[in-house]
Amino acid sequence: MAKEKLIFFCKECGYESPKWMGQCPGCKEWNTFSEAPKAVKSSKGHGKSLDSFGAAIKSESKPARINEIKTTKEDRYYTGIGELDRVLGGGIVMGSLTLVGGDPGIGKSTLLLQMCHELSKRNVRVLYVSGEESLKQIKMRADRIGEFGESLLLMSETCLDVVEEYMISGCEYNAGEKQAVPQVMIIDSIQTVYKESVEAAPGSVSQVRECTAAILRIAKQQGISVFVVGHVTKEGAIAGPRMLEHMVDTVLYFEGDNASSYRMLRAVKNRFGSTNELGVFEMKESGLEEVLNPSEYMLQGKPEGEPGSIVTCTMEGTRPIMVEIQALVCQTNFNYPRRTSVGVDINRITLLMAVIEKRLGIHLSDYDAYVNIAGGLRANEPALDLALVAAVLSSYRNRAIDDRMLIFGEVGLVGEVRGVAMAAKRIAEAHKMGYTTCIIPEANMNAVSDPQVKLVGIRNIRELGEFL
Ligand SMILES: Nc1ncnc2c1ncn2[C@@H]1O[C@H](COP(=O)(O)OP(=O)(O)OP(=O)(O)O)[C@@H](O)[C@H]1O
Ligand SMILES: [Mg+2]
Structure with missing residues (x-):
């Protein structure tokens, strides 16, 4: 039987090495090396699977003159939640990947479900994939929030390969009609999904990295805006490789005091808007409510x-x-x-x-x-x-x-x-x-x-x- 190939890599910067090291030569951090099976090559054959971060790597791409590139004002979906729109830099950019981190129970799923609520009322096609909760649990939360439109589909799934199918060939939004690709998708959370081709437990560094890379590649190809929920470590950073934050377009942190009911949404990285914007919410019976005058x-x-x-x-x-x-x-x-x-x-x-x-x-x-x-x-x-x-x-x-x-x-x-x-x-x-x-x-x-x-x-x- 062929021996499984193992590789060590740094949890902070993703530096790979065939042997364990105390200090990472890449980022100089100590004790960050962990062992995982070597990542598989992507089926597209782009050499190393890491290449797939670039997402839009196409074989026909060639250098272009900067002045000849046509731009349009990025097309955005307005979430209808003013505080969230502002933190995102003026709505969700089509085809962008956003990572949402925060302490357990702070309200990440509630915020995203509320966003789905607003989007579904505007007939934006949304697919909400939960690896943490059953459909019934999500429905219970949804009942707290209110009436949803028809364009929201829920799915309880942890195998990313299954989800990828729906991202590529679309979902049946209207019974009997042609399948349509979702416009906005939520993955709750990245630590619970896995790809079959990666032989590591869900939540491990290699799974998180490969899953994000796969989502990124398909999302950019299909123009789907994806929100990925990420767990945080004891120190408050998003769990998994630090590299995760480099791969995505936007990183949002949802934070607050568990003792008080107000929550703050912060953008710590945003390719489409200002960082350090702050959205203030209050957790209520009916979900998160915007706080329009935080000073008051x-x-x-x-x-x-x-x-x-x-x-x-x-x-x-x-x-x-x-x-x-x-x-x-x-x-x-x-x-x-x-x-x-x-x-x-x-x-x-x-x-x-x-x-x-x-x-x-x-x-x-x-x-x-x-x-x-x-x-x-x-x-x-x-x-x-x-x-x-x-x-x-x-x-x-x-x-x-x-x-x-x-x-x-x-x-x-x-x-x-x-x-x-x-x-x-x-x-x-x-x-x-x-x-x-x-x-x-x-x-x-x-x-x-x-x-x-x-x-x-x-x-x-x-x-x-x-x-x-
Ligand atoms: N009926 C309610 N009234 C007020 N607040 C509630 C009610 N039900 C739940 N909550 C709040 O919502 C929080 C749970 O929110 P949510 O499940 O969205 O958090 P999360 O960040 O997704 O958590 P996890 O990390 O477990 O996925 C609870 O901690 C509680 O503060
Ligand atoms: Mg949750």
């Missing part, structure tokens, strides 16, 4: 006139979102003061508290500090520094600040306040939300020509301390 949502329930509560504005892509920063500074009972943070980097807090201690002469080493961004948002923007400093000072002095005041700016190690990007947008958002005063870096003062709110320019944290 984030500031819900903000206490009035309480020390340690400061409102600031963070940018999520091009979108300003106002958030409440809370700090609690109290005398410590330990030898070593505690510093705890939720939603912001703890190192940043430690650093800013050291700056306060040194520049304002306040002995914070006798105090514990707890800092939190209310609402469960995570933000790591330097523009939040000034608000963090203000929250700590406000709580330390036990003095509340004006409730209609917004604070933003970056703080440096010498206590200087530096300018931040998109100041005008942040101020406009504050005005929209009814805020009357903004404390901003002096460097940003001339960025706003016609301020509708009172602006206070600050050069260092001492000035902030005096102003508050």
Whole structure:
């Protein structure tokens, strides 16, 4: 019997090697090599099966002059879910491949099924393939969402070869009519499907890689827009080879706090639109509902006139979102003061508290500090520094600040306040939300020509301390 050929490859970058290695020569990561049967050659005979990533490799292709290539504005399908359309860069691009990752139970299947709901009402032919749930389970979720149109077909299947057949020869959308190729397809999830020709378990690196390559090739040939759900690892990255993210056109992450009902959809890669766009949703009984004014949502329930509560504005892509920063500074009972943070980097807090201690002469080493961004948002923007400093000072002095005041700016190690990007947008958002005063870096003062709110320019944290 012929011995099965095994190969080792790096889970991060896909580097292949006939023997195991501790460090990958490709990406220099340690302990990323795993063993899998050698991938089979594709039946099309493009040499190595890896070549099939290129998807549109055709034997008749030849070099073309750039000025002679005709372009049209990419044809897109509008999903009817505004937040999703925006994150995608203005709708689903025909023939594109999108990877959707997120924690278990966060609502990936719900989001995609809701998208199918809207598309089916617009008579877009959709095929939803689930390898995780039975048709009954999907129907139960669908009943939560509402009435679907006729152009959605569901399939519970894990063998990709079967699915490929339907992608190529089409499905029977109308009884008795000619078969039609789906326009949009969902694979839920890539870790559950397998190709018979690859002798590895579903979810293994080689299966995931080969399945994605096969889907990509057919999708580009047939012009099908495909959404692939991907599981995430403990660290929060999409499971499987890192290369997966390079192969697809768009990578979306669906994230949120399991404790709270709101969810955020982020584009971390998008070949057809801006990255770092953010869509905000709330999980409800009837599925995911768009949150059209995230600032209002984030500031819900903000206490009035309480020390340690400061409102600031963070940018999520091009979108300003106002958030409440809370700090609690109290005398410590330990030898070593505690510093705890939720939603912001703890190192940043430690650093800013050291700056306060040194520049304002306040002995914070006798105090514990707890800092939190209310609402469960995570933000790591330097523009939040000034608000963090203000929250700590406000709580330390036990003095509340004006409730209609917004604070933003970056703080440096010498206590200087530096300018931040998109100041005008942040101020406009504050005005929209009814805020009357903004404390901003002096460097940003001339960025706003016609301020509708009172602006206070600050050069260092001492000035902030005096102003508050
Ligand atoms: N009746 C309901 N009312 C409100 N929320 C619900 C209801 N039913 C389910 N949910 C929410 O939907 C979530 C499940 O969503 P969904 O199955 O789409 O997640 P998923 O990301 O696809 O999960 P998996 O990783 O298991 O595939 C649950 O965790 C719960 O928060
Ligand atoms: Mg699911």
